[in-house]
Amino acid sequence: MTDLPIFPDLKGASVFITGGGSGIGAALTEAFLRQGAKVAFVQRSDASAFCDDMQAETGQRPLFVPCDITDVAALRAAVATASAAHGPVTVLVNNAANDKRLATLDVTEEFWDWSMAINLKAYFFAAQAVIPGMQAAGGGSIINFSSISYMMGNGGFPAYTTANSGINGLTRSLARDFGPDRIRVNALAPGWVLTQKQKDLWVTPEALQAHVDRQCLKDTLAPADIAGGVLFLASSASRMMTGQALVIDGGVVVTG
Structure with missing residues (x-):
């Protein structure tokens, strides 16, 4: 993983992903562990x-649940299990999705x-589950993964x-609603990140080249490229940032 800045307030933080x-989520788990955070995550496999x-x-x-x-x-x-093991969750990363x-x-x-249940409904209920603990802890950060797909007007x-926009x-x-409790909630919209799943299902040389041509920056995105933005949103470095959408896509939505 590319060297990332250390955010001292993340050491010992209770993080739920x-x-x-796998994919971007695995890079996030590693990044938080390297910050000294206590990380719990869920997935089916x-x-x-x-x-x-x-x-x-x-x-x-x-901690895998x-x-x-x-x-x-x-x-x-699962949130209750993580809280019992690591203390109240103060960083929630709603990362899991299916495109x-x-x-x-x-x-x-x-x-x-099915699509709404994975891509939107679960985000709400994960947030609902962690908010009381964040209120008791005096604050927290919720990071909801979206995508640039809806910004680009992609079809198919x-x-x-629809879920991304929601x-x-x-x-x-x-x-x-929860700013008065010092709970910050931000969205993060990645571009086309070349996870193994994307490579297996969608990446062709022609499609990838066409997408990179739309980027201002001409390197492809890897899962680790998303980690820095997530750490920033989780940390006190962004303590007065909430209700915003951070885009990490190499510049696609700038160029249309």
Whole structure:
């Protein structure tokens, strides 16, 4: 991982990450561990080997709680488990998402509900679960992952882009409601980050070149490129920043 600044207030912080064992989430888990934070994360697939790797590489072991985030009761229980182990969650990163493509005329009610459950509903209920602990702790930071997809007007996955846009509305409402409790809520919109899943499903030389051509910066994005922005939003370095959307995309949405 690229060397990142150290944010002293993150040492010992109780951090909860959805989807924290693969892709961008794995980079975030590692980044917080290297800050000395106490990290818990959830995902459906087994992440025991990843936890072993993190312990070997960082000297700290994250707490992995198996969980399907669309199961609200299980998600609440996972937050409770993390809080019991590490203290009240003061940094929540709603990272888990699924950008499965399905054209408008092919979307069924079941697919729509499934997409919203993963990409928007779980964000709300994860936030709801951590807010009382943040209130008791005197504050906290919630970081909701969105995407530049809806900003670009991309077609081909309308349920996903709808959820992405909704995340900004949710972010602003929570920021307004819980600012008096010193709970900051911000969104982070990555560009096309070349996770292994993206490489397996969507990346072709032609598509990647076309996307990089739209970027101001001509390097491709890796999961580690997102970590610095998340650490900034989690730390007191951004203590007066809330209700905002931070874009890390190499400059795509600047150039249209």
